[in-house]
Amino acid sequence: MKPLLGVVAASLLALLANAVSAQQWQSAGVSKMTAAYDPGSGAVLVDTGAGQRLVDPQVVQASVYQPPGRAYAIEDRFSATPSVAQPGYGSAAVVAPPGTVYGATPVYAGAPTYAPGMAAPNAGFAAPGYTPGYNGCAPVDPYGCGPVYGQPAPYAAPSASLFPSRPAHAEIEGRMGDPAEVLQGNLMLPFWQQQNVFWFLDLRGQYDDERAGEGNFGVARRELLSSGMITTLYAFYDIRHSAYNNNFQQGMVGFEMMTLDWEYRVNGYLPFSGAQATGLNVATLDVNNNIVVQQGLERAYFGMDAEYGFLLSRPGGQYDSEYRVFLGGYWFDTDKAGYSTIAGPRARIEGRCFDLPYLGSGSRFTYGLSYQWDDVRDSQWIASANLRIPFGAGSRAATKLSLIERRMLSALRRDEAIVTGSALSTSEQAIISSTGAVATNVATIDAGATAAADVAAAGDIVVVANNINLGATGPIALNANQFIGGRFQVHGQDTGAVATFGQQRTVSGNAGADVLQLGNNATITGLRISGGDAGIGGDNVTGFKITNNHISGGAGAGVRLQNISGGDIVGNTFVGGGTTGNGLIAATLLGLSDVRDNSFTGFASDGVRITTYNGGVFSGNSASGNGDDGFQISTYAGGNLTGNTSHNNGNDGFEVGTVNGGVISGNTAEANGDAGFDFINAVTSGSITGNLAAGNTDSGFDFDDVTGGLIRQNTARTNGVDGFQFATLTGGGIGFNTAEANADDGFQIDSFTGGVFSDNTASDNTDDGYDVTGAGGTAAGNTGSGNGANNVFP
Structure with a gap:
């Protein structure tokens, strides 16, 4: 098995070496040329002596076939003619080996000659419209005469390359503003190039200060058209972990058109995931006096965005900078009821500095400020900074990238995160979590003068809806199995969604009587109980629950119990205030009593x-x-x-x-x-x-x-x-x-x-x-x- 693996590995290495060597278009006969066309990438390889780099002119082949790296007419529509002529500039030029037709002497009046350093074999300029020959041979017979020096045998030009010359790059980006601060990393990885078309992977990951994260995995096809326009078609798979601990997936596709001065793009988004719970559930009292629960839900939206951008200025300077403005909008929605449409305008201004010191050709620093507004998220200002660092083949070119090269390597623009919205589900019947009782036929009390009578006449569930002072009318004596509460936990009968109902209301009384008195299996929860001889009293009762109350100021005790054979006192806060009071007085605690997680502070005794x-x-x-x-x-x-x-x-x-x-x-x-x-x-x-x-x-x-x-x-x-x-x-x-x-x-x-x-x-x-x-x-x-x-x- 191991020898077989070795053979396979050696074969793969050989294939890799052959693929790399196929990229070395210069052979023994053309290696001294100052420029050579690569039909695989649709670009010209320029040898400056210090290193090689690619330029992106529009390339028009000669009227007859020429072997790779031989005679081609080159028309560069994107760069002005420099003061010193170079290959790839001007309205028409020819890159070819030396011969009787081509040399240092211009072939038409006014044509510039090459600057020093472009040693023979050299190239000259041809008159516009001139069809070049090859080594002085007529176009009809490019092989009819011998070369000045040795040429390799003709071979077929590669149609594509798995090792494109465009450099890969990594980016790190930070964004500050609404709704969160975000740190993001990007990778752009070209993997296939054919003529003026190249394909690349776009991989992104981000994490924000709300503990949400996202990964974007994209592939794109970008083409430089003969008109000078760049088009890009791209698609992404996205996965997001939201701040509510939910996971969402979506697909997106986009299309963009760019020139040196303007750009337009449109993106569409389609989620693959349904609604998920947020935990932000709501409990309310409906018109039938039932407590109901609505579950908080989060859902990914489908939608689109589009923008138009234009060059504002290109001042140049030390870092060869430019400024661009973008105007657009977005629309996201769902076909499910209860969710709000997220739509509005968006604007962005960006500054870019290219070819940074120490980071090489192709590096850039981008900074910007964006604004967007919609009914759901309101105004959002976002400041961003992005640093790009090239790596791999072509990342250390000795000369700067041309303007069109920079555009060909522009980052894809899209919404940075899966857009989600939240809503509440339809109502479902609530269950009181501490007792398991179905919260129907709920009575409410909000007046101290009648509170004791109202509770005596009420059913099993009583909600204190307002702060009440019993005065001399206390205590409120609970019936057996009766529940009284202000703020307490419930859950949905169908989904189990947990929610908190009500508010912690205050019930107070005079020192001559207890504020509340327990009955068998009674529950007192989620109240602020103040004053009284005791805040809560109970004698010879069992199965009671006193939970999550704030009990203070009792003259004798916060809670006074006698002959108790079982009950729970859990999660309460006892605060002193009386001159001789105790927090909890229990003459006898028997059986399965549970006294847990309470605090007792500041009592005189x-x-x-x-x-x-x-x-x-x-x-x-x-x-x-x-x-x-x-x-x-x-x-x-x-x-x-x-x-x-x-x-x-x-x-x-x-x-x-x-x-x-x-x-x-x-x-x-x-x-x-x-x-x-x-x-x-x-x-x-x-x-x-x-x-x-x-x-x-x-x-x-x-x-x-x-x-x-x-x-x-x-x-x-x-x-x-x-x-x-x-x-x-x-x-x-x-x-x-x-x-x-x-x-x-x-x-x-x-x-x-x-x-x-x-x-x-x-x-x-x-x-x-x-x-x-x-x-x-x-x-x-x-x-x-x-x-x-x-x-x-x-």
């Missing part, structure tokens, strides 16, 4: 005060700036107290009474006025693991009596007294804990009579690493370093 907690999840909550404890739980008998944070409270970060079950893990207590974690009664079972106490005024962890359970992998750092303090240790397992840089002892055990104390670490504490009284338990693997004393467990 505790952020959270729970008498008995024996089930459910208490997670992701934070307490800060409260006058007493951040979290206080008198009896912790089960459930998961995880991932909570307590900092800058006046007393303990976490104060826990009796622990006889459950998990306390991953919590953080920092910079509190007393202990970080204060276990004021016995720990008999359960798990206390992975917690952090740092920078607290008293000890990091303060245990009264440990008789069982696991206390492992906790860290106490930079606390004002001990890292860990145990009044009595009679059982349980204390292991893999770390105490470092505390102001007193790392570990202090006043009475060690049982249990296992192993693999703990004490380092850099001011006093003892281990200050232990008693030796009734088991100790092993404890280490210390850098402490004031007792680096080793006694």
Whole structure:
């Protein structure tokens, strides 16, 4: 297999070498010529001695066939005759080997001679209309006489080239303005040339500051006509990743005509992709008192654009510059209902500097300013800058490109991105996401004086449509299974499109009564609840939901609950204001309670005060700036107290009474006025693991009596007294804990009579690493370093 691959590779290399050699039109007999015509590219190869380059004159063959690189009449209609005659200039000229007819002496009166440097063999000018011979032979018999020096055997001229002489180039472009800032890269890659026609690939990629990107993959055919006009036909495949994380595809075709002074182009665009969701969905209350959802959609448009451009001036100067103006318009639309037509005028002015220092012939810098307007996007100003750098064959020509060469290498102009529009779908019935209830027969309340009665008489769904003050008419007592909300999430019954309905309205009341009272399976969501004795009260209820509310200013508590056997308190913000208030007071939280992602700030007493907690999840909550404890739980008998944070409270970060079950893990207590974690009664079972106490005024962890359970992998750092303090240790397992840089002892055990104390670490504490009284338990693997004393467990 490997030898076969080698043969194939060698064959391909040989074909490639032959293709390249076919491009070297000069043979032994013509290599000294100062100019030679290439019938494959329809151009003249000029040898200046310093290098070779192509010019693009109009080439008219002699009346009889001449071998490649021999006698041709050349008519250049695009360049003025220079002061010193050169090949390719003037109304008529002949490029040929020396002979009896052609030489340095002009063949007609007034014809200029070649400048020095064009050594023999040379070429002269022929009178307009003159039909040249070949090496002095008559046109009817170009091979009838011998050449002055050796000529190769005639061979057929190549009809096309896979290695065109026009240089490829790369561009980098930046655009600033509406609707986004864009960075774009372009590649123009000529790949086929035949007479005055060449084909090229146009590859583009862009990315903008709205995280949208696009790729354009095009192919173009450009031709220089005998009239001097350039025409281009091109097609692109486009793919775009929009700012809404959607992918769109389209095809486009375009046609342009150019001369040296003006240009016109028209482009058409056809999308291949349908509508896609944007996530910008809308929920409203319809005339039948149903909440409905309309899905936000994005769709690629079909359309067209066209422009006419003309040369404003060509001042020349150091960088051979020019200025052009373009005027045009665009129209994009879709046949789907609800979308707006995008159409309007467009104008652009550009400045171009050619053949830049250090970047070679064919390089250019383009800068411009464009303006467009339509009803959808309004006025858009865009400033742009583009740098072109040639590479590959012909990219380092010693002389500048002619004007017509520059035009032949002009960039294709088209809309830079797939045009998309947005609309809303038809309405569909909404489902309240937190409860799963179908949002029909919705009641609204907007007056405080009748709010309590209106809610009592309403159905299962109540929307607060305005800010209301209950005054002395409160509380609003919710019926069983009743929902009341201001701002909340819904989703479409058919599509599942998620939307937010309503606004977070304020419901306030006097201190003599609660503002809202829970019923079984009731929901309070998306409200600002202010004042009252408690913002929300509930007694002996189950299955309730208190979610995404802002609760403040309660005289006694933000939320006060008693004898609760299950419910959710999620995503609320509790803010103090009363003189003795707590954020959350719960006499008993039982069963499957979920208290999660709430914040408790600025209460005169505790952020959270729970008498008995024996089930459910208490997670992701934070307490800060409260006058007493951040979290206080008198009896912790089960459930998961995880991932909570307590900092800058006046007393303990976490104060826990009796622990006889459950998990306390991953919590953080920092910079509190007393202990970080204060276990004021016995720990008999359960798990206390992975917690952090740092920078607290008293000890990091303060245990009264440990008789069982696991206390492992906790860290106490930079606390004002001990890292860990145990009044009595009679059982349980204390292991893999770390105490470092505390102001007193790392570990202090006043009475060690049982249990296992192993693999703990004490380092850099001011006093003892281990200050232990008693030796009734088991100790092993404890280490210390850098402490004031007792680096080793006694």
